[in-house]
Amino acid sequence: MEERYQPELVEPKWQAYWKENHVFKVTEDPSKEKYYLLEMFPYPSGKIHIGHVRNYTIGDVVVRYKRMKGFNVLHPMGWDAFGMPAENAAIDNNTHPAAWTYDNISAMRVQLKKMGFSYDWDREIATCRPEYYKWEQWLFLKMLEKGMAYRKESYVNWCEKCQTVLANEQVEQDKCWRCSQTVQQKKLWQWFFKITDYAQDLLVHCDQLPGWPDKVTVMQKNWIGRSVGSELKFKIDGRNEDIVVFTTRPDTVFGATFMCLAPEHPLVESLSKGNKQQDEVAAFVQKVSRQERSAEGLEKYEKEGVFTGAYCINPATEQKIPVYTANFVLMEYGTGAIMSVPAGDQRDFDFARKYGLDIRIVVQPEGETLDANTMSEAYTGAGIMVNSGEFNGLDSKAAMDIMTDWLEQKGRGKKTISYRLRDWGISRQRYWGAPIPVIHCPDCGVVPVPEADLPIRLPEEANLLAKGGSPLSTLAYFATVTCPECGRQDAKRDTDTMDTFVESSWYYLRYCSPRYDDGMFDPKAVRYWAPVDQYIGGVEHAVLHLLYSRYFMRVLHTLGMIDFKEPFTRLLTQGMVCKETMTCPEHGYLFPEEAVKTADGNLVCTRCNQDVAVGRVIKMSKSKKNVVDPNELLEKYGADVTRLFSLFAAPPERDLEWSEDGVEGSNRFVNRVWRLVLEWLEKIEDSKPFAGPASDLSSEPAKALYIKANQTIQKVTEDIDKSFHFNTAISAVMELVNEMYAIDAEATDTEMKTVIRFSLENILLLLSPIIPHFCEELFERLGKTGSILEHPWPDYRKDSLKTDEVLVVVQINGKLRSKFTMGVGAKEAVIKEMALADEKIKKHMGDKPPKKVIVIIKKQTLVNIVV
RNA sequence: GCCUGGGUGGCGGAACUGGUAGACGCAAGGGACUUAAAAUCCCUCGGAGAUAAUCUCUGUACGAGUUCAAUUCUCGUCCCAGGUACCA
Incomplete structure (x- = not known):
């Protein structure tokens, strides 16, 4: 028997098995109830960080649970691939935004696969591909036609020295982040989506989203204002x-x-x-x-x-x-x-x-x-x-x-x-985005690009440092076109690109039919899968992304393309994984590995040896470099321990200051289960799992273990299904495992073995969404065939959840003074009598008579004596 | 500033609609096993004080309040985080 769980052997084995058997591939199946779970897709910033691991682990657990519950589950993954960081990185590293983005996607895909997440990879999309943004341009034209998009003058941050538009993030205390010139405001003609037309509808439906956290709907209501x-x-x-x-x-x-x-x-x-x-x-x-x-x-x-x-x-x-x-x-x-x-x-x-x-x-x-x-x-x-x-x-x-x-x-x-809500300005004077499909003709004015000409492809040439505004305006072959209406040769293309929130406002519909070529999505597929049943992502998106998505579904609904208005039936807003920032006077923000402690305890920059300033604890982001790459954890402990640890650290909605202290405990627990199963393997080889009510068991230890196991199934099921509190679900399994360690293997009879078999099988089933590779392996060793995913989620017996004894807590004036146990189902008067007769209580009360005695029999049994 | 959350041992956290504060872990200390180490197993572990086992007081950011009973509800204060419309 191997003493230890060896993830480097077990995890690749099962990942290969899942892949070969297409376990996560899904298609529309009207005979099964569908479940669409989606995690907010990542921006491909380079490597995944712990925040991603946490987000995607949460989703993966629910997906695997739902699959075992018999649902036909859609669980896709893709890339929010347009955006400003690619341009900044391209400038800094003298590369192309596309090359940088696609390299990052490849690297991150490998990491996600190593984590064992159950995505249907055949549905992968990247928003920077013309096959994707073509349909966004198509929708823009529709919106233009219907008067849902319009142009007006509006302000942008402008750096006179760099001759460029700056995002709010690129403005630091009124100054340009590159050259420190004071930033000005410049008026430009820009495109807007008329989200305000839907202000009232978006507002009233905030109260019809019972699956959303109140804090998010409250924020949206206040935002709409x-x-x-x-x-x-x-x-x-x-x-x-x-x-x-x-x-x-x-x-x-x-x-x-x-x-x-x-x-x-x-x-x-x-x-x-x-x-x-x-x-x-x-x-x-x-x-x-x-x-x-x-x-x-x-x-x-x-x-x-x-x-x-x-x-x-x-x-x-x-x-x-x-x-x-x-x-x-x-x-x-x-x-x-x-x-x-x-x-x-x-x-x-x-x-x-x-x-x-x-x-x-x-x-x-x-x-x-x-x-x-x-x-x-x-x-x-x-x-x-x-x-x-x-x-x-x-x-x-x-x-x-x-x-x-x-x-x-x-x-x-x-x-x-x-x-308070304002219309959504979508024009961006940047290269790495979807071109706005409009032509400006001196004679005809604004002319929509004919549908047949879509997609308007983003030119490969990227003049990122060109002066004067939109990079695309410097490319004459792109910017100058023939007017589709009058044929004038000197018409100008709109050289702005769309806000990246436009891509993320509808990508979840694209996943339903990602290769569909006759429209944004295949209506049949969307009718089956949409809306998203469970959406999971960072609470920082509570307003913008989530509101824009709700708006977009209303637009599609108005256009008659879909028959629902709300994109996300249930929403889980995950807390942010935070970490302190570190800055070097010379090199600016530093990655954690770029700062080292010297002998006298000072933090210094690895490049220049200057003292490093430790900043506030804020959400992990590539731009602030306070990110932790999970690779080290993955290599040392494997995917399952990493998954377990990221869930055990805190409940999902809570913000978390990242620390690896405690990962040893998760590793220890996994190995405890490993040894427990292997230790019993031969002894219970011929036993069937016990299936009757607890009252059929003759020995007290067997009864106690059986009740504990049933309680554990109940607790884990409720924690996953109702509250997503995986940390307490894991604790519950730990308690059961601890009890099983206390069993004397030598003094075990046939009956006990059936209960042990029941408990072990269920421990693996309960843990399988969380640590899937590990559970697959042990399930196989227990003599089961096929993937554990194909086994139904366990049920608990309602008749086997309670012991026959109940603990009575006795207080005097609200202070705990005594406890005792008694048989379950005692009458209030009996409990009161017992409490007053208790030695400790008598001692405390002396000869003072009780003014009032309160007896509570709910989940707890409690007596409070008021003196 | 405004909107939304959060604050519980040395640390992560638990406590379901008010009912035993600290489950489950981490770290630390002590012990067992071992030639030794790792691994594993057992014990202790909020603070203060008295004790033979045990017990008393105190304690959930801070200050008030409601209640037989408050980490939980109400009011006020402080601190931290997220968003604040071009970071995604």
Whole structure:
């Protein structure tokens, strides 16, 4: 007998077996219930890291479990292959994004195969292949045709020195990450998808996704950000023109003492024109245009604004109020203009104090009297209306509707709904992406590429460092085309590529028929497999990717291509695997292996020997280099121990700071099971597994073990099926294994052997989704034929889960004072009597009589005596 | 800033709809086996204090509250992570 489990022999053997027998290949089979499990596909960044291992192990366990439960399971894998890192790597390593990407895919595929994941590799896709993005271009054309895609001017980060567009990630404290030039904002014509058309539908269905974690639907709801309010018109003083604002607090309109416009608001320029503030306003707009536009970036800037020199008329008070432009007003939200009520909004309050503007109190909190001169902060709550003409004395909540109606009658307002959600900008001025299939003709304007010309292939030539914006625009043979409508020779192709979120918004449908050539997908295959039953991926995608995917399914639904709207029936958001970052003053971010400890305990860079700074613990990502490659673990312990350990470390939804401490324990456990099975192998050769109720067993040890084994089956099944808490499932099996180690092999009778056989077989079945190679091997040695995958998942006997005794816990004033066991099913009064008669309890109570005795008989039996 | 989570021994974590805090592991210490080592097996292991076995107090980021009973519910504070629309 081999003393130890040898993964280097066992794992390749079974991987070959699965491959030869096409165990994971699936086709549509109407006779079986389908189950589509998908893990978020990886970006091919180089090597897989522990975060991938964790994600894909979780999925693989569920897949193998479902397969044993009799489902026809689709479990595909592919590559989210377009994206910016490929361009950066190509520049840094003087290679081509495609070469870099395909090399990474090959390397990562090998790693995934070594992990023993049960993918149907025949369905593999890579989004950078024309066969894939052709259909995305096709969909773009459909959306264009239906008015779901449109063009407008919008801002990008721009580095004047590099003459290039920068992603938010490439902007570090307002500076270009390559040259440290201050980043500017540049207006470009870009394509947008009208996701806002579906804002309401996306929002209401958040409450109809019972298989999603609440936190994700809450985040999506907040992201969509529906608010009910009013659109109010403020007439511009001296002009026959209005400024329209959106407000959620129409009740405070009498308190609007000034107006703020977004710096990009079209009226800003014309309002300030000819005023003495004109230059100051222009300078301010210029200054703000250099500021970052991301939400987190905006917060870094001090809230400020300038007076435009113009006034408008408050429709309630009919008084003139000054119009400002301010950097905290967003053009994208509402109408790009806000009425400022300093008494009722903290930001407005700060602004008013800063610039000496009027504060007019219109809502008084009950039982208090605010004074505009002395108040130190805005009062944002509800209260009684004051200084509001005929509405004084009203409750402010009731006033909202009443005042909006009043303004509507005056033609100055109406009720409206506003969403925070913005349309999805999909144009990217980058090379490594799917070209947008549109031609710009000087005569015909925007002309869609004829469907027959699809795919518009990405040219092989990659001018990544070309100056002036989109790399593709520098390739004349690509950029200049004949107009398909009028035949003009000098029409221009759109040289932008699509956001990579477009690819990931529909790839799960492509997996249903990955080689289909007549459309995005084969409708028959999608009808069978879709939607995805269980989706698993990092919680960092809670909003963008998951919302875009939901949107895309609505688009396809509207186009009549599918008959469902929600892509993912159940969602498991896995916590992130985190690790500290390390930076060297010279070489920037370092991989873990690039920092070594010196004799005096300092961390230094392996290349320059300078001290390394240890940063915060954040999610693993290639760009921050805080990644751990699983190869070392794989080589030392094999795939199964790596899988077991990554699951045992924490429940899936929890974030995890990566540490390898503890992997020895997983390895030890695997070997404990190995020895346990081999030790019993011959002794139980002729025994059949026991199958009756526990009450049929004559010996107490046999009964106890049988009950424990049944409890374990129940626990593991529920942990996998209901909560995905694999760590506690593994603990439960460990407990059973520990009990089996306590059995005296010499003093074992025939009956016991049948229970041992039952327990061992079930241990292997229960562990097989987690450590499949190992279990296949031992199952075979137990004399079973075929793959363990083909065996049904075990059932437990409901009549064999409980022992005849129950533990009674006795507390006095909530503190544990005594415990005893008694026969199961005792009446409340008997338990109470026993508890009061207990020696320890008597001692504790002395001669004080109990005020109250509470007896709980649920899962626990507990008595609490209140003295 | 805003939205969403999280915080339990030296460490990873457990405790199901409020009911024995620390399951299962790791690390550490002690012991057995061995010529020795590895492997394996057994014991101890939140803190403080008293003891012959045993017992008492205290303890789930911090501060309040609700309750017979709070890691769990409510309010407030601190810290950490994710997202924040061009990282994927």
